[in-house]
Amino acid sequence: NKLIDELAEGLRKQRLSGGQWRSTQDNMYALVALSDYARAQKNGVTEIAVGGALTRNRVLRGGEVLFEEFDGSKIRQPLTIQARGRARYAVRVREAKRGGLDQIVNNGLSVTREYLTADGKKLESIKAGQLVKVRLTVAPGKERRWLALADPLPAGFEAVNTRLASSASTVRTGRSWSWTHVEMRDDQVLAFADRVWRGRPMVLEYLARATIAGKFKALPAHAETMYAPEINGRTAQSMVTIR
Structure with a gap:
């Protein structure tokens, strides 16, 4: 039925x-439907070439997935991918940024992170036993979904620990719509938001x-969008002296 192809498209x-749908639930059902659709398809052919030289020619049966990894530093000529029939492809590039943890990434x-x-x-100095307020601010360049922050x-x-009665209200999120979940662990503090808007920085204290x-x-401190980790940012590392 041709309508099935149109619905899948x-x-x-x-x-x-x-690359994701509007919610985690939508992602799950969409991927289940597309997986069933893929398994019902006929064969397709995928060709991968580097600089015109064919490196892989593979017939893919319905539902079959092929993963091919390349060392980007060794690719000196264009990478070309062609798909015929029912075959489909996607490319993801992972790269290491120049510079170490001393550089801010956007x-x-x-x-940004402040110790107050x-x-x-x-804060002029920190003494053992002192309470310190940590303020984290995340400013998106445009509207984003599914933000995760780790400090x-x-x-x-x-x-x-804000879940203890003696330490309630020690986390401030600015506005009630800011962070949907905050988790405090022994080694880090995590925060998550379903949606963030341009011009509305997210503040966590x-x-x-x-x-x-x-x-x-x-x-x-590092922030990224969970379904598109290439959209990210971080502070520079720093030194903390406790006297």
Whole structure:
């Protein structure tokens, strides 16, 4: 039935720019439907060539998936992929950015981190036993979906557990629609949001206690969109001194 092909194509076209549908539930049902559709298809042919030289010619049966990996540093000529029949293909590029953790990264998301006094003032020094307010700000270049933020804790810090009655209200999210879930672990604080808007920075504040005197490395806070991790950003790493 030709309508089946049209429905499958329409389902693919409903994907958002990040390659996903509008919710995790939509993703699940769409992928189940497209998987069933793929298994019912006839054979297709995929050809992969680098610089005009054929490296792979493969007949794919219905529902079969072929993965091919290339070392980008060794590809000096154009990579060409052709699909005939029912075969379809996608390409994902993974790259390591130049520079180490001392550099700020902004690939569609701007991330900043501040260490403040418990009442939000500029922090001059940190003493063992002191409460420190950590303020994280994520500013998207445009509207994004399914944002995840991770802030590693320096070894000398311990996040205050907001689920304990004695430490309630120690996490502030600015507005009620900001973060849909916040999770505090021994080594990091995680936060998630279903949607973020351009011009509306997301702010997360939590309290941490300086527990041990010493000099500790604060690894970068990192944010990314869960279904399109190439959209990301991070702070630079820094040093935290507890006296």
